[in-house]
Amino acid sequence: MKNIKYNRFTNLIGLLVLPVILLNCESFIEVDLPDSQITGDHAFSDIGTAEAAIANVYSKLRSGVLVSGNSSGISILLGSYTDELQTYNTGLTEFQFYQNSLIATNTSVNSLWTGSYNLIYAVNAVKEGLENSKTISPNDKDRLLGEALFLRVYIHFYLLNLFGDIPYVTTTDYITNSTIGKLPQSQVYMLMIDDLKDAKSLMPPVNHSQFKTRPGIDTVKTLLARIYLYIEEWGLAEIEANSLINSEKFVWVNSLDEVFLKNSPGTIWQLMPNRQGAPTIEGQSFIFKMGPPPNRALNKLMIDIFEIGDMRKELWIGSVSGETETWYYPHKYKQNTNEATSNEFSILFRLEEMYLIRAEARTHLGDLDGAKIDINKIRSRASLPDTSAETAQQLLDAVIQERRIEFFSELGHRFFDLKRMGLINSTLSPIKPGWNPTDTLLPIPESELLLNPNLLPQNAGY
CATH class of the missing domain: 1.25.40.390 (Serine Threonine Protein Phosphatase 5, Tetratricopeptide repeat)
Known part of the structure; x- marks a missing residue:
């Protein structure tokens, strides 16, 4: 069984088994896969395995990544960060959002970044597997490719509006991803629009x-x-x-x-x-x-x-x-x-x-x-x-x-609306002690900056 290499840039994950399991990695490692696991083209030899792969992404979104309704999701985190929610439990990491005391080692900030890029990796793996598959029907392939492109944009959209300039990751190639750098927000938006136009042309x-x-x-x-x-x-x-x-x-x-x-x-x-x-x-x-x-x-x-x-x-x-x-x-x-x-x-x-x-x-x-x-x-x-x-x-x-x-x-509508309409500082500075104009962006996790210097500089204010 061949080895698969992973890059820690975003705790990148691989699609390994049926149903698909996401494997988190802590460093540059090689993993020997058991004989019971299938990878690459074999995972996309029929529509059932391809559906399982992309369904796993929806499951992760629902249960704990980015748009989940729990305390790791933006509904609660950004509601606490703005003027929607008050946090009573001081032991929760969302309390740092409520107090406007975020630092680059905040675990919720780290989860927003790494969890999202993990799913982007998974979506790109689905896309590449579908493109290489010779057995899935063209109609099913186009539909799932459209979903994969949409999901890639959907996740990047939130990362962009949370962190500002970010990498736009379109491949599972670990060498490329290990040195990837940030792109200006305007360029990321254009890439997202291109992906959505392609998705629109593929979907039924x-x-x-x-x-x-x-x-x-x-x-x-x-x-x-x-x-x-x-x-x-x-x-x-x-x-x-x-x-x-x-x-x-x-x-x-x-x-x-x-x-x-x-x-x-x-x-x-x-x-x-x-x-x-x-x-x-x-x-x-x-x-x-x-x-x-x-x-x-x-x-x-x-x-x-x-x-x-x-x-x-x-x-x-x-x-x-x-x-x-x-x-x-x-x-x-x-x-x-x-x-x-x-x-x-x-x-x-x-x-x-x-x-x-x-x-x-x-x-x-x-x-x-x-x-x-x-x-x-x-x-x-x-x-x-x-x-x-x-x-x-x-x-x-x-x-x-x-x-x-x-x-x-x-889903953080209030935060994003205040920011894009130029109202966030005048609205939150009177009610959030220590609010600064730089607080319109979250810090890039410190661990990611240490692993990939191309993500520098850190967002202002952190």
Whole structure:
């Protein structure tokens, strides 16, 4: 059995067995694989093994990497870092996010970086295996290649917005990866757009994944819309958002109680729990039954920013009262114990984002009436009157307010919105002691800088 070499640059992992197992490595090592394991082209000799390989990536995302609903994911970490969550358990690494006391050896920061690059390696291994496979049908190969390209972009997107200039890793070659350097953010965005365009051309027009637990062509369009918004390509952002809103594949959910159910017709992409009947990780992480909160709760600042009559406060926030104090928690996901069936899956993309992307894009394009329509779509469902905004700046203020309310505790939207709109310093410096302008980026893990000097310099402020 031939040896496989691994590069510690990002704790790179290999796809080894059926079902696929990810092997973390601590240094430059060689591993002799047992006879029972299969590698390379053999792992992609049929559709079942290829599906298992890529399904493992979704499992890792759900259970502990980047977008997981637990304390290693950005919903909690960035919610604590901004003005959404308050951390009560001082023993958690998220407490350093809440206190704005991050250092380059923070274990959560290290996990965000290494866990994400581990999955990027796994995705690249899937892509290379598919490209070399001579037995998987062309249709299946194209579909899975599209998923692999999408996942590569999806993970890089968050790394870019967390760490700034980063490597864009497109190969499993350990020699290349051991010396890879950072690229400017503008260049990374262009590489991501190219990958998404390729993914769009490969994916079938209809996503047959039950409950939308696998990304399809519409998921690609959703991420494209978000990226175009972030790089201020307003016309392209509107086009992609339009394509989702007008596709008739997704239906606006009129009831706030039904937005986060697993069969919600407005969901574009979600991840199922690890077993039937289990709750989402978000439900387990956010809901508590007694005070004071054991780990975290909504920041009181969040409670105060809802308009009178906003039903999202009533239906998406839970509370626990003590003798002298009341604490609040995100209650978008209601299930937090095992039941006969899982009522909710973890939502990564939903239709509401497309309306707010289009509203923002339309405002910049001068279509103020169209922007109002989209904003009012969100407000009406929350039982609020139409927006009173009239000018372009007032509409942009209305968009950021609706995004704050609509997406609280979801995947770091608040952090990314404040940063890209130039509001993060003025918003957080009054409420975060010691907040500095350089805190808009996380530190690159110190261990990674020691292993690969091409990742230098460290982000400013660390």
